[in-house]
Amino acid sequence: MFRKLLPIVEHVVKGPVWDCQMCGQCVLHSTGMTCPMTCPKTLRNGPCGGVRTDGNCEVKPEMRCVWVKANHRAETMPLLPKSWREEVGHLRPPVNNQLKGDSSWLNLMNGKDRETPEGWEVSH
Amino acid sequence: MSDFEVLLTSRERPIVTAEFPSMDGGDLATVEQALTHYRGFVDAVNITDNPAAHAHASNVSMAIAVKQLGIEPIMQVVCRDKNRIAAQADVVGASMHGVTTFCALTGDDVTAGDEPEARRVFDIDGPQLISIMSGLSRGSYLSGRELKHKKELLIGAVENPFAPPADVRIRRARMKVDAGARFLQLQIGYEPGVLESFIEGCRNNGVTERAAVMPTIILTKTAGALRFMESSVPGIHVPQPVISRIAEAQDPAEESFQLVREQVEHALALAGVAGIHITDFRHDGSLERLVRELSIGPVSVGTEARSA
Numbered sequence: 001m002f003r004k005l006l007p008i009v010e011h012v013v014k015g016p017v018w019d020c021q022m023c024g025q026c027v028l029h030s031t032g033m034t035c036p037m038t039c040p041k042t043l044r045n046g047p048c049g050g051v052r053t054d055g056n057c058e059v060k061p062e063m064r065c066v067w068v069k070a071n072h073r074a075e076t077m078p079l080l081p082k083s084w085r086e087e088v089g090h091l092r093p094p095v096n097n098q099l100k101g102d103s104s105w106l107n108l109m110n111g112k113d114r115e116t117p118e119g120w121e122v123s124h
Numbered sequence: 125m126s127d128f129e130v131l132l133t134s135r136e137r138p139i140v141t142a143e144f145p146s147m148d149g150g151d152l153a154t155v156e157q158a159l160t161h162y163r164g165f166v167d168a169v170n171i172t173d174n175p176a177a178h179a180h181a182s183n184v185s186m187a188i189a190v191k192q193l194g195i196e197p198i199m200q201v202v203c204r205d206k207n208r209i210a211a212q213a214d215v216v217g218a219s220m221h222g223v224t225t226f227c228a229l230t231g232d233d234v235t236a237g238d239e240p241e242a243r244r245v246f247d248i249d250g251p252q253l254i255s256i257m258s259g260l261s262r263g264s265y266l267s268g269r270e271l272k273h274k275k276e277l278l279i280g281a282v283e284n285p286f287a288p289p290a291d292v293r294i295r296r297a298r299m300k301v302d303a304g305a306r307f308l309q310l311q312i313g314y315e316p317g318v319l320e321s322f323i324e325g326c327r328n329n330g331v332t333e334r335a336a337v338m339p340t341i342i343l344t345k346t347a348g349a350l351r352f353m354e355s356s357v358p359g360i361h362v363p364q365p366v367i368s369r370i371a372e373a374q375d376p377a378e379e380s381f382q383l384v385r386e387q388v389e390h391a392l393a394l395a396g397v398a399g400i401h402i403t404d405f406r407h408d409g410s411l412e413r414l415v416r417e418l419s420i421g422p423v424s425v426g427t428e429a430r431s432a
Binding site for chain 2: 040041042043044045046047048049050051052053055058059065067068071072089091092093094095097117118119120
């Protein structure tokens, strides 16, 4: 019951504020509280090379690039701990698509959101 | 170790790479014919992966063909069309045919192409792909499963110094080098000051030392080509004065060539720039003229006949 209810509660809270896509492995803290899954390319390590000169998105010209926003906010947003600000430049691992729809709060507590494939450790 | 890798390490002279045209059918003779414009003038050619989201003969097939014909292919892999399984399979498969140089890109969106209704994949992104390729080079798939026959790969990437935010581009170049990129081909750009700042940043954070940074120039003939890039190609900005210079010239084709020549001379004069990447949309011998006039690439050592 708790496992079913929690994603709903999480979506109700995070959806309206961050346009949360429920990837189940939240990295908002490292992206200036900007959800990378709202990038049309769902890039976890943006911005891509297509950002327009005005800082808007290659795919949606009317939208501010999610990663331009993320980097700006990571620097300027008040109250963010220093370690969170620095994390914006860290390489985030590929998304675990099995966690989509899960509560990231639960996955944060049980550590599932930080699990990476064995080869990821080898590769860097 | 390939000649190209030796050159990347020694940097004894400016490196020249070029974009190989994509193909839509034909056979090995078609590829060989196209290669005559590059053989002896460049150190390696980029084999694109459905550039600008248009379907063409696959990167794997083209890279193998070019390798068989004696030129070093840099096989691009983009994240738009394939998930992590397919991308790894392509790299490992191509390596079995001697293709060992790869370039990881995020890739243009599907909306840049002629099939915008296609599903975009982006299961992984450019920096992750570099890291995954590094794993393959060390003998392991992303899953951790071991490759039975390990082959060392030379991995590169791209970066766009001309897209905002400028400081993030420098940091991103570093992220890619940390993930295993040993060369960085840059996006086409027409703002020398922006390039200078980017290269300076890359010098300061160790990128130019650890990776061969290569700005890209594009050989065109008309102001129309520049206008098209400005309006329609994601990530490329051509300032109006540059377009006017070509539009108002008596001989736009020659003026376009001179513009590129100036760009190359400027780029190669910057400390930390290892070479240039050429995209040739003229196909009129300008690439050969450029490398000969500036004495760069294989022609600079008087070994014109040597295979690239």
